[in-house]
Structures are given as C-alpha cells and as structure tokens.
Amino acid sequence: AQSVSQHNHHVILSEAASLELGCNYSYGGTVNLFWYVQYPGQHLQLLLKYFSGDPLVKGIKGFEAEFIKSKFSFNLRKPSVQWSDTAEYFCAVSPGKSTFGDGTTLTVKP
C-alpha cells in the first residue's frame, strides 16, 4: 500500500520569500505524483503532476516540483510567494486510488 508524508503542517512566510514544501511517499512501483491546492473556502484543485519524463515539473502560478526517485520525494517549490498563495497544499500519490498527505497550511503575510 502506498503512503504519503508531508513534513510541515503549517508554514508562515512573508511575501517574496521562497517556498519549499516537503513530500515523501512510499510505493514500490511506478507512481503518479500530484500536488493539489485548496484556497480558503474552496475545493481542491490540481496544481501540478508528474508521471514520467523530466523530473522537474512546472505547474500553475509559478509553482514547480522536483521528483527525486532515490529519495522518494516530490517537493513543491516557488521562488517568491504572494499573499494570494495562502492556501492548504496536499501531496498525493497513485496508481489507482490516490493516497493524500495530511496537508500543509501556508500563510503568506503581506
């Protein structure tokens, strides 16, 4: 069975700071990896995903994530956060039924 661990429960940053959210997974086979974002009061939506090819994937709003197979990691990054990035971020792994991490709440102070 697959599992996902997100290291940070709550991250607080000032605008223009750089962001890195950790995600590690466990699964023995080929995986699809996802980051979803949930803005306050809204539902989850896809931020980016990786399934093959270039391990550095780019998503919406300047976010990117790097898949490091040897470390079973898929960390999310953004060079300069904005107040509007305040949200909860979920890492997930599949195949089939995805397993979600517990989420990281990001608060960006203006």
Next chain:
Amino acid sequence: NAGVTQTPKFRILKIGQSMTLQCTQDMNHNYMYWYRQDPGMGLKLIYYSVGAGITDKGEVPNGYNVSRSTTEDFPLRLELAAPSQTSVYFCASSYSGGQGTDTQYFGPGTRLTVL
C-alpha cells in the same frame, strides 16, 4: 462540462435524521470518491468506487453508505446523523487507466452540521 457537481451546498440536520448527499460527474470517469474534511485534519476517505456496481470502504466508513448504479452518480447516505458527522464533504472523480492518469477532480463540497 459541468465537472463534478454536489448537492446540497449546505445542510443542517438534527441528531438521528438521515439524508443523502448527491454527487454527479459528466467526465465519464471510472473512479469516484467521497471525502470528509474537518478543520485542520486533511482529507479522510469515506468510500470510493472503481466503477458502476463496485464500491469499497475507505478510512472512515462507519455511519455512511454508498451506491453506484451508474457511471455518473455516486450518492452518499447518512443514516442516524450524529454530531461527529459535522464536516465538509467532498465528492471527487478520476479516470484511472495507468501511468499519467488518476488526477482527481473535486466538487464544490457540502457543508453539513448535525445539531
């Protein structure tokens, strides 16, 4: 495409009442899911389905029932509502067909309060 739709958006129940949360998707996805989300607690999978006629329990199935008679619809039934079922409920769907698939699409959620 409407994507994933859920009704109702809000509902208040009294203890012991029952209700059905409706979920419909128009993307011909084979997988559908029900989650609950409590403040600061992430997503908890209640039930999921890999196709019409097939359902399976998730992490927190007690107090809930589901059915999947069509590809499009996946209703969630609450019997004998309890205050512990106060939560936001999200329905989601995905197409699972191997590598590169499995992206989940979420509905707008139903905010349920049991008093």
